[in-house]
Amino acid sequence: MFQNRAEALALALPAALFAAAVFLVPVVILLSDGFRSSAGGWTISAYTDFFSNSLNQTVFLRTLKLGALVTVVSAVIGYAAAFAIVSLEPGAKGRMTGLVVLPLMISPVARTYAWIVILGRTGIVNQAFQALGITEVPLRILFSETAIFIGLLQLFLPLMIISLISALENMPKDAIPAARVLGANWFQVFWKVVLPLTKEGLVIGGTLVFTGCLTAYITPAILGGSKVLMLETLLYQQVSVSNNFVSASVIAFILIVMSFAANILLKRVATARNKMRSRP
Amino acid sequence: MKKVIFASGAVLMLATGAAQAQEKTLTISVYALAQDEYKQIIYDPFEKVCGCKLVVETGNSVERIAKMEANKANPVVDMAVVSMADALAASRAGLIDKVDTSKLSNFDKLYDIAKDPNKDGMSVGYTFYATSIAYRSDKMKIESWADLLKPEYASHIAWPNVTTNQGPPALYMLGQALGKDTPDLKAAIAAVGEKKDEIVTFYEKSSQLVQLMQQEEIWAAPIGRFTWAPFTKLGMPIAWATPKEGQTGGMNVMVVTKGSKNRDLALQFMDFWLSADVQTKVAEKMIDSPANKEVKLSEAAANNLTYGEETAKSLKLIPSAVALDNRAGWIKSWNEAVGQ
Amino acid sequence: MNARSLFIPITLVLVLGFLIGPFLIIVAASFSAGETLNFPPQGFSLRWIAKVFTVESFQASFAMSLFLAIGGTAAALVLGIPASYALSRYKLPGAEIVRTVVSAPIIVPGIIVGLALLRYIVVPFQVGITLALFVAHTALVLPYAVRVVSASLDNLRSDIEEAAVLLGSSRLGAFFRVVMPNIRGGIMSAFILGFVTSFNQVPVSLFLSGPGVRTLPVDMIAYMEIVFDPSVAALSSLLAFLSIGIVFAAERFLGFSRYV
Structure with a gap:
């Protein structure tokens, strides 16, 4: 550790000031717009107006619901996938991790676009369902919450898997065999041993996935459209169609609060489990 | 690493510098439709005629009006094509100026309904x-x-x-x-x-x-x-x-931005677009129906477009x-x- | 036992199928002979791949995206490397604040960043769109640069540069001669991660477009709004192979995944 404060500040300040000037300040001004009254004072009337509108309520709840659902489902699938990958031999593990990361390198525009073909009434999902006799009439999946859910899950699942892979790898190698020897079943092993030991990875992955869902614009725009609005698409509509910057500022604030709240909540959940475990 | 930064900084300066050095630049704002054909039929030939550079912004009507509103104090675009209703909106918001039709040699050749669609002198129809x-x-x-x-x-x-x-x-x-x-x-x-x-x-x-x-x-x-x-x-x-x-x-119209520094160039461009020659070429590509009554279309184009003054008059417009x-x-x- | 040995391959096939399947469909559609995006593709042709190279706006927006990704990431590294060094080697007053400020761009939705920049920087100060995009992409990449470079600095024992300083080297000299060579892999990884992030970025750039200035992904969306043919699929495939090639090479020569 070097002690020279002046030197430390000289090194760190350019980055911090840059981020503050081009990023924090404009965003904070934008957010403050939502609390300005036309008389020049401060008010929360824009927020009460926003939430008294039933369309906005629906969109808000839908965003919350889809974000939570994608996070939970990606955690469940993520654990299974991460377990499978970690148990491979080193060479195969590297290649599999590479394949999981691969979609992150592809433009979200292209990835979302593919779902229009896959989920359509004559798309391969419906063809498979009809061939298997699951449904007779083709299902309508496009332009629904289901379509957005699938699109978001595919977009953000890799983030969850790689967070959980590194968490599982950092776990003591003998933790699982030890628990098995002591007579725990697989469910108990997961709940009492794996989950507590990998909670940090879960918190990181969960935050990335949930925040991702709140910031994704393309997926809800293409797979939901104006029929299934989310907060991101509503914000864009407010700005570019209705020219309503106050409402846009309100939505922006809600989105930011939601990301922070999710992060704090996930950390809370993780530490709460920890305390329970350490009780005698 | 530093070299990269200097290099990109230099590129940036060159890019902005080059834009300013260009003597005559006309910035237009249009629908994103059929840009490849427009470029071939309208933009490239016009650049040759005027010896100027065209910069094109695309997007839908409402979005582009919203942008003009945001840039009201320092207009970026010189002329825009928008819907009839958006032209009226822009005029009420003080974003556009009267069109000096005396400078449009093709004005008299337009269908009557296209001459001044909103009856306020602020726009000229180029297609319906x-x-x-x-x-x-x-x-x-x-x-x-x-x-x-x-x-x-x-x-x-x-x-x-x-x-x-x-x-x-x-x-x-x-x-x-x-x-x-x-x-x-x-x-x-x-x-x-x-x-x-x-x-x-x-x-x-x-x-x-x-x-x-x-x-x-x-x-x-x-x-x-x-x-x-x-x-x-x-x-x-x-x-x-x-x-x-x-x-x-509906009808799409041309408007001139208030405070545009290239008013005459914008009018010259509008006149070019309204000429029978350009209107025919665009129509034959089955893009925009002509508003110039001197345009004679092939049967194929006429069948695929909304052609003729009678048809235009029969449309129930809001x-x-x-x-x-x-x-x-x-x-x-x-x-x-x-x-x- | 048997159930467990089946679990691994089944899980992997299902998950990877879900993650990569759509991409394969896009690739297949790029070679379709049909007029719209289709699966299975109608016939085989290279016409859509060829068309990508004839759309003029793609060339301009590709150059713009390339400039932003290279220039923005380089700028973020020039700001981020010293900051990471300060965070990992010094007792920095307000270290947590600095960390939060530089990583904030990751948490705030991109669409808000773009809107805020447009409203409060571009319009009032008459900043050009290109410069605004450059600044926005730099800010966007900064958190990744700081995170990855910090991680590789933390993995490097700090006593070697302290030893160099004790032996009479200046702090700056110690940094360039001792630290830099050892974190080169981390810097390259940060560069690649930043490049890919910036190149694929949509929401920030959505509002930041002006006459003749657009990033490639935004241009692709704009193009799709007009023409819904497989050329966007073809372009996406080409870009994806480009990204994969870069990452593969990086992994091969630098061990990229150690840092991410």
């Missing part, structure tokens, strides 16, 4: 189009605008969102079909709202419809005639409906002022009835 229904003739029969909402059809149609250029006209015709054509479009919006779960999507971009039609996701949708040509290439039995209530439509005064109300009732 019919809006009706493109539909799968093997799957359904469309004789009235209200047929689209029939129970057996509703789950196979896309309807234009109220915020698009096609939305209000389609609702206006639906209102006529329902026998309740008030300017607030309440009855039509309520009728669409009742079917909102069945209707496949409320589209914002008409290009998507070709894909959806091809995938059989939809069988029918109200569209503007200018997007008709791609449907004919799908190799499917798709027809253009002539509902008993008639066809609606007056711009009605559209503008009611727009906020339409969006509000739409959001209440359909949006959720």
